Amino acid sequence: MSAATQLTPLHPERRIAVVTGGSRGLGRASVEALAARGVWSIFTYNSNEAAAQEVVAAVEAAGARAAALQLDTSDTAAFPAFAKALAGVLVDWDADHFDYLVNNAGTAHHAPIEAVSEADFDALYRIHVKGVFFLTQTLLPLLADRGRIVNVSSGLTRFSFAGSAAYAAMKGAVEVMTRYFAAELGKRGITANTVAPGAIATDFSGGLVRDNPQINARIAGATALGRVGEAEDIGPMIASLLREENRWINAQRIEVSGGMVV
Numbered sequence: 455m456s457a458a459t460q461l462t463p464l465h466p467e468r469r470i471a472v473v474t475g476g477s478r479g480l481g482r483a484s485v486e487a488l489a490a491r492g493v494w495s496i497f498t499y500n501s502n503e504a505a506a507q508e509v510v511a512a513v514e515a516a517g518a519r520a521a522a523l524q525l526d527t528s529d530t531a532a533f534p535a536f537a538k539a540l541a542g543v544l545v546d547w548d549a550d551h552f553d554y555l556v557n558n559a560g561t562a563h564h565a566p567i568e569a570v571s572e573a574d575f576d577a578l579y580r581i582h583v584k585g586v587f588f589l590t591q592t593l594l595p596l597l598a599d600r601g602r603i604v605n606v607s608s609g610l611t612r613f614s615f616a617g618s619a620a621y622a623a624m625k626g627a628v629e630v631m632t633r634y635f636a637a638e639l640g641k642r643g644i645t646a647n648t649v650a651p652g653a654i655a656t657d658f659s660g661g662l663v664r665d666n667p668q669i670n671a672r673i674a675g676a677t678a679l680g681r682v683g684e685a686e687d688i689g690p691m692i693a694s695l696l697r698e699e700n701r702w703i704n705a706q707r708i709e710v711s712g713g714m715v716v
Contacts, residue, residue, distance in 0.1 A: 483689025652711025
């Protein structure tokens, strides 16, 4: 099946999302917000299968369906097998495509420029840039025409905090990549946008924002709404962006930071 193949929905009323890193944090919040809107999800987890199954149970309790597939999104060699497994889930669900791709999986990194090793830089590149590009490429034959792509970036591409240069540079690449996705996939009616969260109180970066009172207070003080973000501030926004009503939003960077550093 070529990337340009016209995919006709078997069940036009049903929508299916693929979300990377869906077992925790922003990914989990996105999967659960999609479930509340009746969207079924196939999501990835890296190593914590128990957490992934908790998300499956939560989705099913909401009346939707979910499937958890293991994937290290930095390992491009694993992408063809992942696509095959994903296609198998679709067949089980009596579907031949999915509608939404949310590239959310990622890792944090905090170090001053002089302390960033080449190995650190390469690891960030593999998951945040190479992984996003080639996973999207691999899944294009299964993504429906008029589908949606959302790539998760960071507020750190707009404002700067010392120690975030390498990570922010990767997210900057994601934002450029997203615009090219929009330009090239528009012929299939596929939109591509970037969602850029501000600092969020999750276990990302070892729970730095959530668990460090000084950092939490510093970020709250730099945010117009006076607090740090929560995963529940982001997941529903992503789910909303994917709705048909937002079909004309394309090639945009949408920051969801509560007004951080304005």
